[in-house]
Amino acid sequence: MSQEPILTIENVSKRFTKDLDLAERAARKLGARIAPMTVHAVDDVSLSIRRGEVLGLVGESGCGKSTLGRMVAGLSAPSSGRILHEGRDTAKLKGAEARDVALKVQMVFQDPMSSLNPRMRVRDIIGEAPQVHGLVPRAEVDAYVERMLAQVGLDPATARRYPHQFSGGQRARVGIARALAVRPDFIVCDESVAALDVSIQAQVLNLFAELREEFGLTYLFVSHDLGVVEHISDRIAVMYLGRLVELGAAEDLIARPNHPYTRALVAEIPSFETGKKTYHAIKGEIPSPMNPPRGCHFHPRCPHAHDRCRIEVPRLRDVAAGRLSACHLNDRAA
Amino acid sequence: MTTHPAAPPRAAPVDSPTRRIIAQFMEDRVAVLGLILFICIAILALMAPWIAPQNPYDLSQLNIMDGALPPGEVSFGTDMTYMLGTDQQGRDMLSAILYGLRISLMVAGVSLLLAITVGTIVGVTAAYFGGRLDSFIMRVVDLQLSFPAILIALILLALLGRGVDKVILALVIVQWAYYARTVRSSAIVERRKDYVDAARCLALPHRRIMFRHLLPNCVPPLIVVATVQIAQAIALEATLSFLGVGVPITEPSLGLLIANGYDYLLSGRYWISLFPGIALVLTIIAINVVGDRLRDVLNPRLQK
Numbered sequence: 226m227s228q229e230p231i232l233t234i235e236n237v238s239k240r241f242t243k244d245l246d247l248a249e250r251a252a253r254k255l256g257a258r259i260a261p262m263t264v265h266a267v268d269d270v271s272l273s274i275r276r277g278e279v280l281g282l283v284g285e286s287g288c289g290k291s292t293l294g295r296m297v298a299g300l301s302a303p304s305s306g307r308i309l310h311e312g313r314d315t316a317k318l319k320g321a322e323a324r325d326v327a328l329k330v331q332m333v334f335q336d337p338m339s340s341l342n343p344r345m346r347v348r349d350i351i352g353e354a355p356q357v358h359g360l361v362p363r364a365e366v367d368a369y370v371e372r373m374l375a376q377v378g379l380d381p382a383t384a385r386r387y388p389h390q391f392s393g394g395q396r397a398r399v400g401i402a403r404a405l406a407v408r409p410d411f412i413v414c415d416e417s418v419a420a421l422d423v424s425i426q427a428q429v430l431n432l433f434a435e436l437r438e439e440f441g442l443t444y445l446f447v448s449h450d451l452g453v454v455e456h457i458s459d460r461i462a463v464m465y466l467g468r469l470v471e472l473g474a475a476e477d478l479i480a481r482p483n484h485p486y487t488r489a490l491v492a493e494i495p496s497f498e499t500g501k502k503t504y505h506a507i508k509g510e511i512p513s514p515m516n517p518p519r520g521c522h523f524h525p526r527c528p529h530a531h532d533r534c535r536i537e538v539p540r541l542r543d544v545a546a547g548r549l550s551a552c553h554l555n556d557r558a559a
Numbered sequence: 560m561t562t563h564p565a566a567p568p569r570a571a572p573v574d575s576p577t578r579r580i581i582a583q584f585m586e587d588r589v590a591v592l593g594l595i596l597f598i599c600i601a602i603l604a605l606m607a608p609w610i611a612p613q614n615p616y617d618l619s620q621l622n623i624m625d626g627a628l629p630p631g632e633v634s635f636g637t638d639m640t641y642m643l644g645t646d647q648q649g650r651d652m653l654s655a656i657l658y659g660l661r662i663s664l665m666v667a668g669v670s671l672l673l674a675i676t677v678g679t680i681v682g683v684t685a686a687y688f689g690g691r692l693d694s695f696i697m698r699v700v701d702l703q704l705s706f707p708a709i710l711i712a713l714i715l716l717a718l719l720g721r722g723v724d725k726v727i728l729a730l731v732i733v734q735w736a737y738y739a740r741t742v743r744s745s746a747i748v749e750r751r752k753d754y755v756d757a758a759r760c761l762a763l764p765h766r767r768i769m770f771r772h773l774l775p776n777c778v779p780p781l782i783v784v785a786t787v788q789i790a791q792a793i794a795l796e797a798t799l800s801f802l803g804v805g806v807p808i809t810e811p812s813l814g815l816l817i818a819n820g821y822d823y824l825l826s827g828r829y830w831i832s833l834f835p836g837i838a839l840v841l842t843i844i845a846i847n848v849v850g851d852r853l854r855d856v857l858n859p860r861l862q863k
Binding site for chain 2: 295298299324327328330331332334336339340342343344345353354357358400403404
């Protein structure tokens with residue numbers, strides 16, 4: 226694995242703003258206290274992903290991990306910040322170059338049913354983009370689609386079927402084949418196995434691992450399930466309410482979590498150890514992202530919170546070799 | 560890697576959505592009857608020049624001596640029997656109805672196709688791009704739909720003058736908005752599904768995503784609206800012709816035939832208006848019955 230970053234996320238934020246409608250604007254003129262509502266789905270996140278690695282991105286639902294994944298895949302534009310693919314700002318590219326970079330970054334979606342067009346045959350689902358973009362000559366598309374199907378462990382004869390004629394696991398494979406067919410080097414997996422049975426999950430995860438070897442792929446693996454991410458990732462990034470709170474090598478992070486939030490997540494990974502294990506849900510509810518707590522977002526639920534946590538936002542900084550964490554407790558210890 | 564023992568998909572032909580819909584449609588006898596009736600009417604209309612006993616547009620074939628004969632009378636000149644009587648110019652009503660159906664269905668059909676094309680393009684564009692463009696287009700649609708169709712059509716025809724092409728234009732202008740709204744509402748639901756994002760991720764051109772990916776998934780409601788609207792179009796054309804602003808007198812549609820006989824209704828010559836009226840009502844009922852059943856069959860909420 227080389228150290229050269231294939232994808233760099235620089236201070237990326239995504240804000241969703243609900244503007245006031247006419248009546249609300251009028252009410253405001255008359256003195257009502259209404260402000261446009263803004264959600265910081267992703268708040269100043271910086272990350273760089275090395276060529277060939279698997280970066281797991283975990284967090285509770287609503288923490289902005291999927292939004293970040295969608296921005297990386299080019300499906301939505303960052304409100305601020307830049308996303309660089311091999312050093313090139315993806316937002317500034319035009320024409321053929323923009324298309325080539327867009328094809329290099331593909332996405333595998335969560336719901337294997339709604340991510341496949343129900344009115345298209347598998348042959349067209351997989352073969353359309355390579356044909357339209359001229360990656361494969363028209364006459365060879367059928368053969369190419371069959372090769373792709375074989376690659377993801379499906380019978381090439383299934384090319385003539387429609388998505389509803391497949392099982393969930395097979396649909397997930399079709400979705401992977403579709404992404405692979407445009408020869409990407411980076412794949413964003415957005416909860417790609419969350420909708421599958423556990424046994425099928427393992428098969429699809431193995432498939433991801435095989436394809437990575439074969440095509441030298443890099444993954445951004447977005448999931449709420451630390452147990453899944455643990456097995457496939459080289460490094461893990463943990464997000465909480467739009468901010469990156471911890472980043473480190475996978476095994477190390479699981480073994481020695483630094484941030485209290487990561488510690489809480491790791492404590493809840495189910496294990497096969499015999500004996501009694503009691504699970505403690507993290508105290509409290511995830512706060513509303515429309516009105517997040519001041520200071521460290523995690524402080525209302527953190528067992529170690531002190532005054533500084535309520536006021537000052539902790540910076541993400543090195544706490545050990547290759548490990549970043551955003552927690553004031555690290556300053557205390559030092 | 561293990562190839563998993565997938566749930567054996569049911570045999571493809573039976574499972575195809577189109578076949579299932581056809582099978583479900585066939586369960587309703589009334590709808591099947593309506594469909595058969597409509598097909599018969601359409602065939603009669605199409606074949607009019609070959610099956611009609613007389614060409615009602617050819618004035619040299621008409622005999623003024625045969626004017627306003629009741630049904631079943633025999634012509635004075637030839638030995639032809641007028642099954643449905645004649646109008647005041649001695650025109651065979653059966654032939655006039657067949658030719659009139661032809662005009663009515665042609666006008667409705669052509670305007671339907673044009674209105675669907677315009678409405679679909681506008682609706683899918685609005686749903687796909689969203690934002691201001693969507694708001695603007697939908698306000699135009701709302702404005703259009705807030706006026707009664709007949710009023711808009713009357714104003715347009717008063718400005719444009721008479722003629723089959725002008726009636727078609729008026730019908731398209733009156734009807735496109737229904738299709739635009741229908742397509743937009745289903746496209747806006749489909750737009751949020753992952754397969755559209757997947758297509759965007761594959762950098763497919765917008766036009767391709769709109770018309771190859773989104774549109775085919777918006778078709779069922781469109782079919783339902785189209786069957787309702789084609790009946791509306793036939794009725795609207797008949798109304799316009801009845802009011803004297805529709806098709807020209809030389810090519811009478813059903814509405815114009817009814818209007819022609821209107822003056823004679825109270826003098827006992829009921830057949831001049833009655834038979835074209837029955838033809839019009841049967842056509843509209845047949846289409847509506849089929850449309851109702853299609854709506855039931857295609858509505859996803861009514862399925863298991």
